[in-house]
Amino acid sequence: MRPGVPCPDWSVVTSPVVKDAVLAMFESEHILNRWSGYSPAEDRVRAALLGLYAEQGRAPTIDVLAARARLDTAEARGQLAELRQRDLVVLSRDGERIIGAYPFTDRDTGQRVKLDGRTANAMCAVDALGVGAMLRRDIQIDSRCHRSGTAIRITTRDRGRAIAVARPETTVVWLSLRYEGGSAAHSLCTVTVFFATDDHLEAWHKDQPADMRGVRLSLAEALEAGRAIFGPSLAGIDARTGSAQRLDALSVGG
Numbered sequence: 205m206r207p208g209v210p211c212p213d214w215s216v217v218t219s220p221v222v223k224d225a226v227l228a229m230f231e232s233e234h235i236l237n238r239w240s241g242y243s244p245a246e247d248r249v250r251a252a253l254l255g256l257y258a259e260q261g262r263a264p265t266i267d268v269l270a271a272r273a274r275l276d277t278a279e280a281r282g283q284l285a286e287l288r289q290r291d292l293v294v295l296s297r298d299g300e301r302i303i304g305a306y307p308f309t310d311r312d313t314g315q316r317v318k319l320d321g322r323t324a325n326a327m328c329a330v331d332a333l334g335v336g337a338m339l340r341r342d343i344q345i346d347s348r349c350h351r352s353g354t355a356i357r358i359t360t361r362d363r364g365r366a367i368a369v370a371r372p373e374t375t376v377v378w379l380s381l382r383y384e385g386g387s388a389a390h391s392l393c394t395v396t397v398f399f400a401t402d403d404h405l406e407a408w409h410k411d412q413p414a415d416m417r418g419v420r421l422s423l424a425e426a427l428e429a430g431r432a433i434f435g436p437s438l439a440g441i442d443a444r445t446g447s448a449q450r451l452d453a454l455s456v457g458g
Contacts (some may be wrong), residue, residue, distance in 0.1 A: 206247055209439045212236070212432035216337075216365075219425045226432055228381050228417075235388045236433070238290045239270020245273040249273045249283040250292055251441040253305045258339055261324040263302035263310050265386070304389055307331030307338065307434050309423065313393070318344040321380050327389055328396035329377045330421075334430025338437045349400035350378070356398050371422055374401045377426035378409070381417040392418075 205211040217223050229236040242250075252273040256264040264272070270280035284302070287293040294304035303310050305327050315326040317335045324331035329347065336343040345358040356375050361368035376399050380392040395418070399405040405420060421429065 205438045206244075206440060209436050210227075211239070211436040213435045214432065216431045216435065217428050219421075219428055221419055221421065222425050222428045222432070225381065225419050225421075227431060229383075229433075234381075234395075235392070238386070239292060242286070242290055242292070246290075246292075247441070248287050248289055249275070249382045250305065251438055253293065253302070254308070254338070254438060257305060257308040257324060258319060259322075261322040263304070263308075266300070266302065269302070291386055291388060296388070306388065307334050307430075309389065311389075314347055315398075316346045318346070318442050328393040329398045330396050330426050330430045331393070331434070332430070333358075333360075333377075333423075333427045334428055334434030336360045337427075337431040338364070338434040339344045340364060342368070344352055349404050350395075350397040351399055351404035354400040354404075356400060360427075361447055367423055367427060372400050375399070375423050376402055376405055377423065378405055379419050379421050379423045379426065379429060381419070386410060 212226050217226065221227060221395040228234065231237065249269065253269055256269060256272055262456065266280055266284065267277055270277045273280060281299070282293050284293060284295060285299065288295050292306060293302060294309065295301065296303060304327060310327050311325060315327050315329055315332040317324050317326050317332050319335065319339065319341055326335060330347045340363045342360045342364055347356045348354060349358060354372070356371065358370045358375065359368045360366060378395065378397055378399065382392050384391040
């Protein structure tokens, strides 16, 4: 992702299921294949955008983002256009408004992440689990079972690197691998969701198309996936400025 920061972070992956799922995301034209090799300027704008999302719980205006990234507005628009092509950010159709920057979104997806008293929407269940590791903060996730509507609450420990409490304890995740239209937000994120039990997941799965691609993950495995994908996003970067810094010094809002 940047010098000395590989993405995904394979060091956190112990599950063969997670490894296979993340590798599938590197297939031609799949999402993680589109994320590779972006420029330092794009990286700076993305880091600043993620930092502002974490601080505000919503997307900033392009003017505010430009100021944070120390660019003029025209330059910021240009970098956002590049990031949009890579599916690292989601913009309005006219490009005038930021709607999302994985793992965050302004849309109400039902995946709410509470961080330092602020609440933000995550793109999907795995993105929600990845927020804590990305920001090195413990978080609370509030969601509902995609089948039954049962309330789900998850908290993390060890600065987002482990599950502290899950209610219900039987919560599992379906990780969709269906990537279409160059937009994860409008394809796989819509069905990468929590289920209160395996029974609920199985009942839902029976109603889905036979060719639907995806995998069932335990909560610990889903956290591994989130850590592997999003943990490197701000490693070595100060999200408040977009500048490089020591990895162990990163502290958003703290």
